[in-house]
Amino acid sequence: MRTKVAIVGAGPAGLMLGQLLSQMNISNIIVESRSREYVEGRSRAGQITPATVRILTQSGVGERVHAEGMKHSTLQFHYDGSTRELDFEALTGQTVMIYGQQEIIKDLVAARLRTEYPLLFGAANVQVHGTDGNSPSVTFRHDGRQQSVECDFVVGCDGFHGICRPQIADALTCYSHAYPFAWLAVLAEMTPIAKDVIFSSHETGLALFTMRSAKVSRIYLQCSPDEDPNEWSAARIWDLLQSRIEGRPEKVDGGAIIEKSIVQLRSFVAEKMQKGRLFLAGDAAHIVPPTAAKGLNLAVSDANILARGFEHFYASDKDDLLLSYSGIALKQVWRDVQFSHSMAMLLHRYDDNAQFHRRLQIAELDRILGTGPAAQNFAELWVGSPPFTASI
Template identity: 80%
Template sequence: MRTKVAIVGAGPAGLMLGQLLSLMSIDNVIVESRPKEYVEGRSRAGQITPATVKILTESGVGSRIASEGMVHSTLQFHYEGATRELNFEALTGRTVTIYGQQEIIKDLIAARLKTDYPLLFDAADVQIHDADAHTPSVTFKLNGVQQVLDCDFIVGCDGFHGICRPYIADSLKFFSHAYPFAWLAVLAEMSPISRDVIFASHESGLALFTMRSPSVSRIYLQCSPDAQADNWSGAQMWDLLQARIEGRPEKVNGGAVIEKSIVHLRSFVAEKMQKGRLFLAGDAAHIVPPSAAKGLNLAVSDANILARAFERFYAHDKDDLLLSYSDIALKQVWKDVQFSHAMVMLFHRFDHNADFHRRLQTAELDRILGPGPAAQNFAELWVGSPPFEASI
């Protein structure tokens, strides 16, 4: 097989890049090691920024977002037994949308399957070759038959544990930070207790409430990093959520648990996000803690920047955007890493010197929600930056 751009991984970055390149009539092939059912079934983030909505809509996969997405304009911060609101739409003129990552994946796969561009699931023993040369390739087995995919460029969208980043690891610099706590993530058949996302800071730890639909809720509870999800009963989870939003009028009536897992919080950034003819996008290049819901949006941002760079290369034989891809993408990555880190520091219980940290958190929340520019700055960071655009 021969193509212009070989994309390794059918996560949000890979599928988004493939969709954009297909619309630009740039030949591309997506190679994914997992089956289609697994890729579509992974439950992940659910909040998308205006930039992500714009990119998805303009690429032809925004119809369900428009009809099913839940538009949000306000955040609720619950601390010291009381709730205060931040209306980020009033401050920025923009909203965010609740729409599950797995639904975006389904939309992108459905759009892809309507085209003639290949999307190859269940690819075994995927390997990349000669990424420093002018003729890189990807090899893999499909239905037991060895395949060779020759290409101009390879884009690694295969996640944190994929094969692409290790291939150029000797040329990269890594930045990472692990946090001393985790989240118990619960998806439950439970009507939302609030129309808005709630961040609760309690002396026993964080509670984060959001929703996936009018009948399904997503709850995150701070827990020990060595906690086991199976050890938590429904009653324990609902009682803890109720305790951490004490002072609010709602009564937590938890429904059937659809899934529960432990999410370890960490930040990770690889610099650069490219070497030779191999580029990294999405979780293959960076991980942010889910505290500000930036991971999916960064994956879409990476794909958009790369698509514009490939368009410029193939339409005008100019490689300046390809060469500067890392520099452009990393500006947004570090901005979102910093904001996500600040959100972690703002709401979690720190066992070491706990009273001191709580006083700092309260002071910072009062500052954000008080008079002055802090609320404006927070709101701008929450809704995110406009999408990258390039003159071609």
């Protein structure tokens, strides 16, 4: 097979890049090692920024986002026994949308299958070759046959544990940070206790309330990184949840638990995000802690920036935007990593010198939720930057 851009991985970055390239009539192929059922069934983050909504809409996959997504304009912060609100729509004129990542994946897969360009699930032994030269290729086994794709460029959208980043490891400087806590993630058949996302910063740890629909709640509880989710009974979950929202009027009426898992919190950034004819996008290049719900949005941003670079290259035979990809993308990546890290520091219990950290957290929450410029700055970071645009 021959194509212009070979994409390894059918996560949000890979599928979004494929959708944008298809709109630009730039031939591409997506190769994914997992099954379609697995890819569409993974439950992930569900908050998308105005920039992501705009990119999805302009790329022709925004219909269900607008029809089924839940607009949010306010955040609630609960600490010291009381709740205070931050109206980020009033401060920025923008809202965010709650719409599950798995639903975006389904929308992108459905749109892809309506195009002429291949999307190959269940590809085994995927390997990348020749990206230091001008004729790279991707080989894999699919439907019982060994196959090879010759291309102009390869884009690794195959996640943190994928095969693409190691291909250019000699050219990368990697930065990482592991947090001394994790989240117990719970999906439950439970009407959300409020219309807004709630961050509860309790002296025993964080509780985060969000939702997937009007009848399904997503709840996160700070816990130890070595916790076993199977040891958390429903009663234990609801009791801890109730204790961490003490001072609020709600009585947690926990419904059936659909799933529970442990989410490890870490930050990771690879610089640069490219070498030769191989580019990295999404989790293959960076991981952000989920405190500010930026991971999915960064994946879409990477895909958008890279698509504009390919569009410019094939329209003008100039590679200046492609060569600038890392520099452009990493500005947004580090901004979101810093914001997500600051929220992790703000909202979790730190066992080391706990009372000192607690007083610092309360002072910072009071500052952010006051009437000064801190609220404006926080609101702007929460809703995110406008999408990258490039004129040709």
